[in-house]
Amino acid sequence: MAEAIGSEPRLRLLAALTEADGLATGSAAWGPWKAELVSQLVERVAHVLQGGDMGEIVAQQFPGAAQLSLLAGPGTRIDASGDRLTLMTDDRPGIFSRVAGVLALHGLDVLQAAAYSSDEGRALASFRVSDPLRPEVPWPRVVADLELALVGRLAIHARLAERARTYGRSRPPITGPAPTVTFDDDASTNATVIDVRAPDDIGVLYRITRALTELDLDIRSAKVQTIGHHVVDAFYVRDGCGGKITDRHTLGELERAILHSLAGATTA
Numbered sequence: 001m002a003e004a005i006g007s008e009p010r011l012r013l014l015a016a017l018t019e020a021d022g023l024a025t026g027s028a029a030w031g032p033w034k035a036e037l038v039s040q041l042v043e044r045v046a047h048v049l050q051g052g053d054m055g056e057i058v059a060q061q062f063p064g065a066a067q068l069s070l071l072a073g074p075g076t077r078i079d080a081s082g083d084r085l086t087l088m089t090d091d092r093p094g095i096f097s098r099v100a101g102v103l104a105l106h107g108l109d110v111l112q113a114a115a116y117s118s119d120e121g122r123a124l125a126s127f128r129v130s131d132p133l134r135p136e137v138p139w140p141r142v143v144a145d146l147e148l149a150l151v152g153r154l155a156i157h158a159r160l161a162e163r164a165r166t167y168g169r170s171r172p173p174i175t176g177p178a179p180t181v182t183f184d185d186d187a188s189t190n191a192t193v194i195d196v197r198a199p200d201d202i203g204v205l206y207r208i209t210r211a212l213t214e215l216d217l218d219i220r221s222a223k224v225q226t227i228g229h230h231v232v233d234a235f236y237v238r239d240g241c242g243g244k245i246t247d248r249h250t251l252g253e254l255e256r257a258i259l260h261s262l263a264g265a266t267t268a
Contacts, residue, residue: 001041002048011049015042062114062221063124071122078146080139083111084128089150091123096219097209098149099125101156104203105163106142107133113205113224157210160203167202179262181255185244191220191236192245194254198262200229207261208233215254216240 005011018038063071067086070077076089087099096115103110112128131137148154179198187193196208205224212219212235221236239245245254 002045005045005049008046008049011042011045015039062126063116067124068118071116071118071124072120076150078143080137080143083130083137084126085139085142085146086127087123087125087146089123091117091121091218093216093218094210094213095123095150096125096222097206097213098156099127099146100209101160101203101206102142102146102149102154103127103129104206105145105156105159106138107131108137108142109200109226110205110224111226113222115219115222117218117220156206160206164202179259181258183245183251183254185246188236190244191238194235194237194258196231196233196235196258196262198231200226200231201262204231204262205233208258209235211257211261212237212254215250215257217245217254218242 005014015038067088071088073088077087079086085099085103087095089095096113100110100113108129108131110127110129114126116124118124129137145154149156177197179196182195184193184195194212198204198208209219209222217237217239219235219237222234224231224233226232237245239250245251
């Protein structure tokens with residue numbers, strides 16, 4: 001994007017035009033959350049235009065020093081209030097997808113999410129959600145189910161399939177571009193970046209991350225955003241040996257698995 005825009009003055013002008021257009025359209029098109037998203041995007045692009053590296057921005061924002069300090073402690077910690085849930089626990093396959101699955105089971109829309117795995121075997125996941133069904137998120141019930149899911153005592157896949165069958169029929173069809181999966185081995189020095197763009201749907205984040213888990217990939221970090229009726233997700237992953245995924249056959253299988261999950265694999 002920085003290459004396409006070319007200069008910081010042009011970037012600031014485009015940001016102003018975006019805000020003006022959103023405000024003119026109405027509150028559904030522009031609000032605090034969308035303003036925050038645009039502001040974050042502008043600052044990131046400006047950083048690159050000024051000669052900075054994108055990896056520096058990710059490192060500065062998540063995880064923070066306070067989070068790393070808490071992560072160094074033992075055991076599992078779940079903090080949930082307002083529109084945010086943060087989990088710290090021992091790292092193991094499927095942590096991120098289990099959290100995403102539990103949130104989907106409770107009808108919560110994931111607006112933003114981030115994940116981090118330390119070299120000491122600890123995992124941190126942070127989710128920002130909205131609740132289209134209730135004025136407040138029922139965090140005690142969500143946390144109770146998450147605690148069950150983390151110890152393998154909740155049938156997330158089966159429950160999400162039931163929810164998709166029950167509520168999927170009443171959801172209006174989402175039109176737009178077909179899902180895409182792209183890979184980048186140059187954006188990070190120690191991980192392969194998987195970029196997934198797809199229409200939003202029940203449990204879509206769970207399905208994507210479950211596909212990654214089934215292929216024994218370690219999600220080192222993730223940036224997830226829902227914009228309108230579409231998700232724009234980036235996952236920094238390593239293989240079972242801690243390296244990038246460079247084998248063409250493996251990349252092809254990975255693309256196949258993700259696209260299959262987005263085609264409705266939850267109902268299989």
